[in-house]
Amino acid sequence: MTRVLVVGSINMDLVTSARRLPQLGETLLGEGFATYPGGKGANQAVAAARLGAQVALLGCVGNDAFGRQLLAHLEAEGVDIRRVATVDGSTGIAAITVSGGDNAIVVVPGANHQLTPSHLDAAEQAFAEADVVLTQLEIPLETVRHAALLAQRHGKPLLLNPAPAVALPEALLQSVALLTPNEHEFLTLLAQPDADWRAQLAERPGKLVMTHGKHGAYFALKRGELRHQPGFEVQAVDSTGAGDTFNGALATFLPLGLEEAVRRANAAGALSVTRHGAQGGMPTLAELEAFLGSKA
Template sequence: MSGRVTVVGSANVDLVTRVERIPAPGETVTAESFNIYAGGKGLNQAIAAQRAGAQTELIAAVGSDSYAQVLIDTVAGEGMDDTLLRREPGSTGTAFVTTDATGENNIVIVPGANGRLRRLTDAERDCIRRADVLVCQLEVPTSAVEDAVTTAWEAGTAVVLNPTPVRPVPAAILAAVDVLIVNEHEAEQLRVDELPVPCVLTTLGPKGATLRIRGERTIQVPARRTIAIDTTGAGDTFVGAFAAEIARGIGYAEAATRANVAASLSVEEEGAVPSIPTRQAVDDALSVERVENQ
């Protein structure tokens, strides 16, 4: 069983500059390189799920500018249905990413067409109903996320929410969430231990992740040793890979382990989408770890 994943979220072009160090306020530095990549949390997570072996559909919006075609071509090139990308007048969502020599980054996002994804159509709701797992983030209006998770809850589709950028999450959304995936900073800001969700996964970068299922002990998900080149999109890789695994019927702990390996592989290359590994790459990395641990 490959499983079906539907992602409702953002699609951006990433304008990425690489610098020796991220400038301080008011400071100017010279970039070592500049590249344009497809990105956005929704698109990244959808591609991560697709490369992890799930049948994936992305519900998102692009603009009427030249950047829109970059995203359409990227989605089609992954074997996903590009007709689910709405074409909205105006600009495509854009992220300005600065990455330093340690792999850390800072990001400024202009929502563009993402901000006009407010409600879903009947056809888009049907995509959610036939999925095993729905994935959402908060880079699109809350109304679209609430529409999506309500549809999923009514259909019995599992809901994975990555609540970033951090903002208050309405109770109606939280009530439909099966798994909440956050990083350690988001976990602190949202006080996730107090949220009424069945499962919380907290990613910890080079320290791995923790998995807390209500009523059970917290599980530590081990990290894979890696050297970070670019951490952009690592969290999205984790989310998409995890969703693909649970869509296949894999348990949360094993799914989180595979997702953690996928995320660790993604930081070893530049660019959010180019660095997302395939299922085979994750299998190979796990095989190497087993041999090393014998």
């Protein structure tokens, strides 16, 4: 059982469905509304837990109804929430519009931006106990840097899902064991918008996996050989949370080697889009194994 420490955001997703995404300045009549647990950190923690990992989450929620609901949900999913702090103010939210298999998202960080390096220092033992540390960019960059420092101090690989995308300092890029951007985030984080992505993959062998939606994922092995893991064909209902499922699965299966971890993560991500909600479609280990068995 892989021990995964997730350092990241916890949100309540407010999801509206419509026949299409609205244009700028346009008001549409929606077709449905629901709330779902979300946040990239919480999503990735739940994804890993459902796939059999032993998961601890380090983050912040507000002292409001959403915060209480989210903590109860995470605990029910088997995530260790002892290091999630409750702070003054509102819990983070994501306002999501879904149409077909596409979505548009606005995130209000709330309590997530109160997660500081001091929170991580107080929970340093969790870094020592983890096999893999997983983080994202919905928390302050200073906190992400500190997570990288603590992971290095304890000799643990840090997986960074650079979303939402920003240009990252080279020192942070060098300290990360594995970067997992999608095709849109890839060149932004490197601050090289016109670069050849294949060349960039080759320059970071074994340290970068680029996801490309239904087309799968691309990465380079440690000897620089480019690999493509094709996507798995499914009927997409809601793509929200597919990337988070991929990352949670990748962290869970990383001890099996990068190629196998990417294959399983790709399959888990594909399964996640077949049901509604960022966490609603995340597969269990049994569901993933059955799916992979059907594709053999």
